[in-house]
Amino acid sequence: MSASRAASALVLLLLVACQAAAPSPTVNTQPSTIPASPTIPASPMPTEAPTAAATALESPTYVAPTLAPFPLSANEMIPVVPIIPTGFSAPVALTAHDHLYFSLPANARDINNSMPSQRYGTVQEGTEADAHLGLDYSMNTGTPVLAAAPGTVVWASYGLLFNSEFYIEDPYGISVVIRHDFGYDGERLFTIYAHLSEANVEVGEYVERGEVIARSGSTGQSTGPHLHFEVRVGTNTIYFTRNPELWIASEDRGVLAGLLTTSKDALLFNRLVEITSRDTGQRWTMYTYATVFKLLPDDYYDENFVLSDLPAGTYEIAIPYLGTWQRVDVEIKPGMVTYFHFRGTDGYFFDTPPSPTLGFVPGD
Numbered sequence: 115m116s117a118s119r120a121a122s123a124l125v126l127l128l129l130v131a132c133q134a135a136a137p138s139p140t141v142n143t144q145p146s147t148i149p150a151s152p153t154i155p156a157s158p159m160p161t162e163a164p165t166a167a168a169t170a171l172e173s174p175t176y177v178a179p180t181l182a183p184f185p186l187s188a189n190e191m192i193p194v195v196p197i198i199p200t201g202f203s204a205p206v207a208l209t210a211h212d213h214l215y216f217s218l219p220a221n222a223r224d225i226n227n228s229m230p231s232q233r234y235g236t237v238q239e240g241t242e243a244d245a246h247l248g249l250d251y252s253m254n255t256g257t258p259v260l261a262a263a264p265g266t267v268v269w270a271s272y273g274l275l276f277n278s279e280f281y282i283e284d285p286y287g288i289s290v291v292i293r294h295d296f297g298y299d300g301e302r303l304f305t306i307y308a309h310l311s312e313a314n315v316e317v318g319e320y321v322e323r324g325e326v327i328a329r330s331g332s333t334g335q336s337t338g339p340h341l342h343f344e345v346r347v348g349t350n351t352i353y354f355t356r357n358p359e360l361w362i363a364s365e366d367r368g369v370l371a372g373l374l375t376t377s378k379d380a381l382l383f384n385r386l387v388e389i390t391s392r393d394t395g396q397r398w399t400m401y402t403y404a405t406v407f408k409l410l411p412d413d414y415y416d417e418n419f420v421l422s423d424l425p426a427g428t429y430e431i432a433i434p435y436l437g438t439w440q441r442v443d444v445e446i447k448p449g450m451v452t453y454f455h456f457r458g459t460d461g462y463f464f465d466t467p468p469s470p471t472l473g474f475v476p477g478d
C-alpha cells in the first residue's frame with residue numbers, strides 16, 4: 115500500500131463511519147410506499163408527459179423504452195435495459211437528463227422515521243474528509259434489504275472498500291453491490307448496500323427489483339443499526355458516487371435540487387438551507403455538500419443540495435446569506451425534479467441547466 119493509499123484508507127475509515135442519527139423533531143413525513151416489485155411492461159416510453167390531473171395516485175410502473183447500445187467488454191453480455199419510472203397519474207415531467215431509476219432499498223414502513231438519518235455530502239465530525247457518500251436509513255437489525263433495480267450481484271461479503279472479502283474490519287462491514295442492467299449516458303450503474311447483518315445473495319446471482327438481497331445490521335464502521343445506500347456511476351469505487359436522492363423514484367413525491375454559490379459562482383460549502391412546507395409547516399433543516407473531496411454532483415444538475423421525497427405542494431426555501439435570510443417560494447410537483455440556483459447577492463434563479471448535448475441517450 116502506497117503512502118497516499120494508506121492516507122486515503124485512514125480518511126475512508128472516517129468517511130463511511132455512518133451514524134444512525136436521531137431524526138430532526140420537525141421531520142415527520144409519511145413515506146410513499148413503493149411496491150416491492152413493480153411490473154416492467156415492454157411498452158414504449160411516452161413521447162409526451164401525461165397531463166392528467168393529480169387524482170388517485172397509482173403505483174409507478176417501470177417501462178423499458180428502448181434497448182440502447184452499451185459499451186460492453188467481451189465477457190460482459192448482460193442486456194442493457196434502460197428503466198424510466200412512469201405510471202404516475204399526476205403530471206410527470208421527467209426530462210432526458212433525469213434518472214429516477216431506483217426504488218427505495220427497503221420497504222418504506224421498515225425505515226424508522228422515514229427519512230435518511232444522514233444525507234449525501236454531509237459531515238458528522240466536522241472535517242471535510244468525513245463527507246458521507248450515500249444515504250443512511252435507520253432501521254432495525256434484520257430488516258429486509260431490497261434490490262433497488264434489476265441487476266447482477268458483484269459483491270456480497272465483508273471487505274468492499276479494501277477489496278478483500280475476509281477483511282472483517284472493513285468500514286462497509288458486510289455489503290452487497292449490484293451492477294445494474296441499464297446505464298446512464300453510457301455509464302454503468304451500481305448500487306451499494308452496507309453494514310448488513312447478513313447477505314442473502316451470492317456473487318453472480320441475478321436479482322430483480324424489490325428482491326430481498328440482505329438483512330440490515332450494524333457491521334463495519336457503524337454506530338447503530340441502519341442501511342447505508344450508495345449509487346455509483348461508471349466505476350464501482352468510492353470515487354464515483356452520486357447523490358442517491360436524485361436517483362430514487364417515489365410515486366407521488368417530488369425532488370428539489372439546488373446549486374448554492376456566490377454571485378461569482380464559487381460553491382457555498384456546508385451552508386444551512388431550510389425548506390418549509392407552506393401547506394403543513396413541516397421543516398427540513400439541510401446543509402449543502404461539505405466539500406468537493408470525492409463528492410460528485412450530478413452530471414446534469416451540478417447541484418450541491420438535494421431534498422427528495424417531498425409531497426407535492428408549495429415550499430419556502432430559506433438561506434441565510436450575509437446576515438440576511440434569503441427566501442423564495444417554490445412549487446414541488448410529483449415525479450419531477452425542481453431545480454434552483456441560489457447565486458449569492460444575485461438571488462434565486464430557476465432556469466434549468468442547458469439541455470444535454472447531442473449524442474446523450476437517456477437510460478443508455
Ligand SMILES: [Zn+2]
Pocket residue numbers: 130131132133232246248249250341342343
Ligand atoms: Zn452511511
